[in-house]
Amino acid sequence: MDALLTTDLPFPVFRRGKVRDVYDLGERLLIVATDRISAFDCVMPQGIPDKGRILTAVANYWFEATRDLIPNHLIASQVEEYPAELQPHAELLRGRSILVKKTLPLPVECVVRGFLAGSGWKEYQATRSVCGIAMPPNLPMASSLPQPIFTPATKAEEGHDENISFDRFQGLLGGDMAQRLRSMSLSLYHRGSEMAAQRGILLADTKFEFGVDDEGQLLLIDEALTPDSSRYWPAEGWRPGIQPPSLDKQFLRDYLERLPDWNKQPPAPDLPPNIIEGVRSRYLDLASRFGVGF
Ligand SMILES: Nc1ncnc2c1ncn2[C@@H]1O[C@H](COP(=O)(O)OP(=O)(O)OP(=O)(O)O)[C@@H](O)[C@H]1O
Ligand SMILES: [Mg+2]
Numbered sequence: 001m002d003a004l005l006t007t008d009l010p011f012p013v014f015r016r017g018k019v020r021d022v023y024d025l026g027e028r029l030l031i032v033a034t035d036r037i038s039a040f041d042c043v044m045p046q047g048i049p050d051k052g053r054i055l056t057a058v059a060n061y062w063f064e065a066t067r068d069l070i071p072n073h074l075i076a077s078q079v080e081e082y083p084a085e086l087q088p089h090a091e092l093l094r095g096r097s098i099l100v101k102k103t104l105p106l107p108v109e110c111v112v113r114g115f116l117a118g119s120g121w122k123e124y125q126a127t128r129s130v131c132g133i134a135m136p137p138n139l140p141m142a143s144s145l146p147q148p149i150f151t152p153a154t155k156a157e158e159g160h161d162e163n164i165s166f167d168r169f170q171g172l173l174g175g176d177m178a179q180r181l182r183s184m185s186l187s188l189y190h191r192g193s194e195m196a197a198q199r200g201i202l203l204a205d206t207k208f209e210f211g212v213d214d215e216g217q218l219l220l221i222d223e224a225l226t227p228d229s230s231r232y233w234p235a236e237g238w239r240p241g242i243q244p245p246s247l248d249k250q251f252l253r254d255y256l257e258r259l260p261d262w263n264k265q266p267p268a269p270d271l272p273p274n275i276i277e278g279v280r281s282r283y284l285d286l287a288s289r290f291g292v293g294f
Helices: 051-065 084-093 118-127 166-173 175-198 250-258 273-289
Strands: 013-016 020-024 028-033 074-076 097-101 108-115 144-150 201-212 218-221 230-234
Touching: 028 051, 028 084, 051 097, 051 175, 051 273, 108 166, 108 175, 144 175, 166 175, 175 201, 175 218, 250 273
Parallel strands: none
Antiparallel strands: 013 020, 020 028, 028 097, 074 097, 108 144, 108 201, 201 218, 201 230
């Protein structure tokens, strides 16, 4: 089984991200999700077969399920509805691409956390706060927070995103926009975690991106509530105090953390077949729990 690592379509490249190749079609963008996977902001040398299709299907599920809360960038996801110039590439594009409205992306990542995980857990142990927000004492690993918190970050062009305080977030975007993004992000997290809970899944945390279109309308862009942008835990494997099994990238991060000699700088190490298969089966498990086919 092959993974699609890169695309080379005959259209101007808008941006090649760590995972998606984005082509500029004028007022619209063609976003192609490859099978690349990144961890610690490094793209791995091997891809995860079908990952681009799984991510696209999961994101589209959530664009539909959150449309009443906020409009999103999605215009079409069925290749048959794409413009004629894309039809020669139908086979490559099917299931792993979307046609979207081009927006001006806001230069921030809107993170919401409902549980103590990852860098939040590390920070809590050192300071009893998460992204500068004070927390009650004696919370164990993976415990739920008293309420979900909004912990924005800047979107770094190069290198790692940096967590910022809400004050700095307001300084970057203006007070009105900052309040709007915070309350929208919390509403989206609420929707995501309620729907996940019905499927026996905990949404530990997630990240949203927003953009403004040329009519000045705020849109949800990029991807939403995917296992690349979120931490998902099977509810049956969760209890405070232990690291829960995950349905996301954590399995890959754990493998990389165990390597004695990789310092999280490129080039990333080769991934053995069992790790590739382990990530793939977790992403597939998540999609099937939501009833998302691809
Ligand atoms: N509707 C949109 N309008 C403009 N840009 C968009 C839109 N949707 C997504 N993007 C941008 O397309 C890119 C998608 O690629 P990908 O997610 O692989 O990038 P990435 O490596 O995460 O990089 P970044 O740090 O820029 O998000 C992102 O930079 C995202 O901000
Ligand atoms: Mg991204």
